Amino acid sequence: MADKPRSFQEIILRLQTYWAAKGCAILQPYDMEVGAGTFHPATTLRALGSKPWAAAYVQPSRRPTDGRYGENPNRLQHYYQYQVLIKPSPPDLQDLYLGSLDAIGIDASMHDIRFVEDDWESPTLGAWGLGWEVWCDGMEVSQFTYFQQVGGHDCKPVSGELTYGLERLAMYVLGVDHVMEMPFNDPQTPIPLTYGDIFKQTEQEYSRWNFDVADTEVLLQHFVDAEAECQRILDAPAEDPKTGSKIIMAHPAYDQCIKASHVFNLLDARGVISVTERQAYIGRVRALAKACADAFVQTEAGGAAA
Amino acid sequence: MPDLLIELFSEEIPARMQARAADDLRKLVTDGLVEAGLTYAGAAAFSTPRRLTLSIDGLTAESQAVREERKGPKVGAPDKAIEGFLRGAGVAREDLEVRDDKKGQVYFAIIEKPGRMAADIIAEVLEKVIRNFPWPKSMRWGDGPLKWVRPLHSILCILSDEAGTEVVPLDVDGIVSGNTTQGHRFLAPDTFTVVNFDDYEAKLKRANVVLRADERAEAIWHDATHQAFAMGLEVVEDRGLLTEVAGLVEWPVVLLGQIDDAFLGLPPEVLQTSMKEHQKFFSVRNNVTGRIERFVTVANMETADTGATILAGNQKVLSARLADAKFFWENDLRVAKAGMQPWLDSLANVTFHNKLGSQKERIERIAALAREIAPSVGADPDLAEQAARIAKADLSSEMVYEFPELQGLMGRYYAAEAGLDAQIAAVCEEHYSPLGPSDDVPTAPVSVAVALADKIDTLTGFWAIDEKPTGSKDPFALRRAALGVIRLVLENDFRLELTGNLIKQITIIELSETVGRLQLTAKELRDALQTADVGLDPDKVVKDFILRRLGKERDAIDVNSLTTGAKSVNLLSFFHDRLKVFLRDKGIRHDIIDACIAMPGNDDLTLLVKRAEALAATLATDDGENLIQGFKRANNILTQAEEKDGVEYSYGADIKFAEDAAEKALFAALDAANAKITPAMEAQDFSTAMHAMAALRAPIDAFFTDVQVNADSALLRRNRLNLLSRIRNICLSVADLTKIDG
Known part of the structure; x- marks a missing residue:
């Protein structure tokens, strides 16, 4: 049993070390605004096709509607997820997961750890899976999902996905009641920084922008542009006239899908999307995600013959 | 007689699925074993978050050998026929026997099915059950094709008797059966072996697992x-x-x-x-x-x-x-505390249904209807209207957004905090009731008025836009809403004539875009329909009425496209269908209800049910049951004669042409019955009316025994037919007895 970590970053580092030791490629965050770690192409696209895959990474995630100007003890418009994706899902994935809790100082013999039914569905990604939310003493600390479908494609083999909500998990492990008071680096260092030192101001700035200032006309145009560009990229012929090779541009197209999805979230936070329109927008993003998935499975990484 | 123990050990099974899954496992496995020729003494199934367990005791050790003879084609039949027979019977040509039959020589196949060991049968049945298990939702994992509710890890499958325990060999996509399992995930994770069910349950308990x-x-x-x-x-x-x-x-x-x-x-x-x-x-x-x-x-x-x-x-x-x-x-x-106005305003932005407008528009309609219904249910119209306006305010509250199941209840708290009348606060909670067939029905008049208005508006709304329930599909719970109206009316013993209200609401919804607020009252609409000629197209009546009431909007409306009347008739018959289901559960036959639905005033459900109850009570008596026979006989003779003669025998039976004593007695009995029935029907005293009708049984029977209706004398015949028509008219004034079975 590992000793208690002392900071937010130590928990992240321990998870990185743990999953590296278990054979995962430790990737870096995707360099775009996403709503959850699942959007990273290392999950969405790599869950497709037959090629084995094992990756872990931190993903900064944005949910504009959750902004609370840094006042709420655990609600943030920008937060971190830790994401693990292994394909095919290994038979001991539950044990591997419990090992990761041990690595960050959660002693299973002192806590009540439970796997409680939670079917996962992402309407925007056309994806669903079955699994659980993992409870530790009544608190949800992770999502555990066996992917069944992504972008409308059956996952064969099935990927096992683990998602840790890092702030909430760390607050629990560190015994902190307000996220802004959580030590980000080691409190014993000469320059100790709390989560609030780093993010309080940005939460205020983004909350204001998300809710009241973001230009909805511009955003609406961004959505339309991203949608059109995604489609245009996918419509390009597979053979690249310059190199003469087959280059299907699944990833650049998927970037536009991610962009459209985030713009939709911003519009939602601005309150300009009505209930009926909501469904239509989600359907449009899903159509992009499906088209990207269709393209990815035609590529080598997607399992197609070279 | 060995005992069988099966445990399917997996990752955590959703709690809501466990009991059903255990039951399915028991049923599917025992059915499979029995079908394969085994018998057993008892079976019990258990579930925990990680396991489904089945214990079967007293299982036969093997299935019996079966010998079956099957008669085939004649000797010399075409090869194709013989080959087909061989395939069906599963035997080779040289195994066929030739026997003498009445019509010559015939092939016989002797099919021998040897007995099979229980273990073979169990392995076969269990594999099939695992592969086809009826989970509400199942999944794949890893790179296998197998589906289970969550990844399946191990199969324990053992047969045990006095001599010992054997593992039933089984391999489902690499999961090999054995005689081991494991205990609690954290408290006792070690694997252990099991010899029989008692051993299994005891060892599990030691390993911190309560099986049951x-x-x-x-x-x-x-x-x-x-x-x-x-x-x-x-x-x-x-x-x-x-x-x-x-x-x-x-x-x-x-x-x-x-x-x-x-x-x-x-x-x-x-x-x-x-x-x-x-x-x-x-x-x-x-x-x-x-x-x-x-x-x-x-x-x-x-x-x-x-x-x-x-x-x-x-x-x-x-x-x-x-x-x-x-x-x-x-x-x-x-x-x-500030009066909830912001909530009421924001309901304008909440779509109820894209063809039926916002919640706010819906509330306006409900408020107007509640006001109109109020007097019929003993409520104050002003209070009912006010309550209807407040009743759904809590839908905008933060608490109800977070916990939708608290809708209504929070409304009650908030209305009280707003200092509103306690009756209004109660309406917030009670107007959703009754939600199901066993849910309590509100009795406070104001609550009843708003509850009725709410449900009638929902029903008329979806009828107006043609979103009726079909088959098993009823996404807007309209059957429940109709049953709610029925129970609200009947259990409170209120008199409410539905037709006018239905037409009015449908009209308001259909014309809402062009006319704004129509000043119609349900009573006017109903009266218009009632006074119109019987058999006249209800659409036409309603159209004419609406046209008369429209001002300058008249030109903006394509009145011919309105089908308001037909929709209200259709909706009323939907109510009648729900009422039949409701009354069937109370033991009243559907034909009895049909006989009463065919009568005027059938949109007053309380009246309709009183009539049906009285009729059911009458038909349960000896007189009542026989009266139906008498009535039908009279009706048949009369109908035939009317068809043959091309006239209607409806008037003019005169006692002075009565010859027979039974005939005279029937005249007297009909006069007596009429004298009782007419005032009783006017007073809606169905019991008295039907009692008087049932009393006709004896004179009618006597008449048919002693009197020849189709007499030689045309005068006598006509008089008797006219007499029969009196029977028919009296009976039909009470209920449409032609609808009664038997």
Whole structure:
């Protein structure tokens, strides 16, 4: 049993070390605004096709509607997820997961750890899976999902996905009641920084922008542009006239899908999307995600013959 | 006689699926075994979060050999026929026997099915059951094709008797059966071997697994109530939650926790809902104060600190949840105390249905209708209208947004906080009722008025836009709404003529875009339809009426496209269908209801049911039952004669042409019956009327015994036919007896 970590970053580092030791490629965050770690192409696209895959990474995630100007003890418009994706899902994935809790100082013999039914569905990604939310003493600390479908494609083999909500998990492990008071680096260092030192101001700035200032006309145009560009990229012929090779541009197209999805979230936070329109927008993003998935499975990484 | 033990060990099975899955396992396996020729003495199935277990005792060790003879084609039949027979019987040509039959020589196949060992049969049946298990939702994992509710890890399958235990060999996509299992995930994770069911259950208990769900539930309830009792408190009973929680743990450990004082001011229902929905906690009530003061959580773990860490964690999570709830409550109270106007305004932005407008528009319609219905149910119209306007305000509140199941109840709290009349506050909660067939029906007049208006508006709305329930599809719960109207009216014994209200609401919805607010009253509409010629197209009546009432909007409306009348007729018959189901459960036959539906005034459900009840009571008597025969005989003779003669015998029977005593007696009896029935029907005293009608049985029977209707004398015949028509008219004035079966 590992000793208690002392900071937010130590928990992240321990998870990185743990999953590296278990054979995962430790990737870096995707360099775009996403709503959850699942959007990273290392999950969405790599869950497709037959090629084995094992990756872990931190993903900064944005949910504009959750902004609370840094006042709420655990609600943030920008937060971190830790994401693990292994394909095919290994038979001991539950044990591997419990090992990761041990690595960050959660002693299973002192806590009540439970796997409680939670079917996962992402309407925007056309994806669903079955699994659980993992409870530790009544608190949800992770999502555990066996992917069944992504972008409308059956996952064969099935990927096992683990998602840790890092702030909430760390607050629990560190015994902190307000996220802004959580030590980000080691409190014993000469320059100790709390989560609030780093993010309080940005939460205020983004909350204001998300809710009241973001230009909805511009955003609406961004959505339309991203949608059109995604489609245009996918419509390009597979053979690249310059190199003469087959280059299907699944990833650049998927970037536009991610962009459209985030713009939709911003519009939602601005309150300009009505209930009926909501469904239509989600359907449009899903159509992009499906088209990207269709393209990815035609590529080598997607399992197609070279 | 060996015993069979099967355990399917997997990752955590959703609590809600466990009991059903255990039952399916028992049924599917025992059915399969029996079909393959085995018998057994008893079978029982069990479930925990990680296992489905089936124990079958007294299983036969092998199936019996079966010998079957099958007769085939004649000798010399075409080869094709013989080959087909061989394929069907599964035998070779040289195995056929030739026997003499009446018509010559015929082939016979002798099919010998040897007995099979139980183990072979079990392996075959179990594999098939696993591969085709009826989980509500199942999944694949890893790179295999197998589907299970969550990854399946091991199969224990053993046959045991006095001589010992054998593993039934089985391999399902690499999962090989064995005689081992494991205990609690954290407390006793080691693998152990099992020799039979008793051994299995005992070893599991030693390994911190209680196999039986009811035993876990009982232990939870016992410990929870005892711990609460020791503090002078009481656990709020919740069977559903108890079953669910018993499905979340293999080794229940009950912990009694505290709710921070800061949250004790929240309504008890809010505490209860938040704790149950989010945390699966039981509420613990102080019966002196009536408040929820503590909670019970059930862990799946025993710890060195006897649960202190677990409880502290749970309390922390609860405090965060309740802090949210308190935040919502306090925000809501501010709006409520200021009169709730912002909530009412924002309902304009909430779409009820894209063809039926916003919640606010819907509330306007309900308020107007509640006002109109109010006098019929003894409510004050002003109060009913006011209550209807407030009743759904809480849909905009933060608390209801977070906990939709608290709609109505929160409305009651907020209306009270707003200082509104207690009757109005009650309407907020009660106007949704009754929700199901066993739900209580409100009795307060104002609540009834709004509840009726709410449901009638829902029904007429979806009828107006042609979104009726079809088959099993009823996404807007319209059957439930219609049953709600029926129960509200009948159980309160109110008189409400539906037709006018239905037409009015449908018209308002259909014309809402062009005409704005139509000044129609339900009574006017109903009267218009009633006074119109019988058999006239209801659409035309309604159209004419609406046209007369329209002003300059008349040109803007394509009146011919309106099908208001037809829709209201269709909706009324939907009510009648629901009423039939409702009354069938109360033991009234459908033909009796049909006989009453065919009568005027059938949109007054209370009247309709009183008539049906009286008719059912009458038909249950000897006289009543025989009267039907007499009536039908009279009606048949009359109908035939009318067809043959091309005239209607409806008037003019005269006693002076009566020859026979029985004939004269019938005249007298009809006069007497008429004298009783007419005033009774006017007073809607169906019982008296039907009693008088049933009394006609003897004179009618005597008449048919003694008198020849089709007499030689045309005068006599006509007089007798006219007499029969008196029978028909009297009977049909009570109910349409032609609809009665038999």
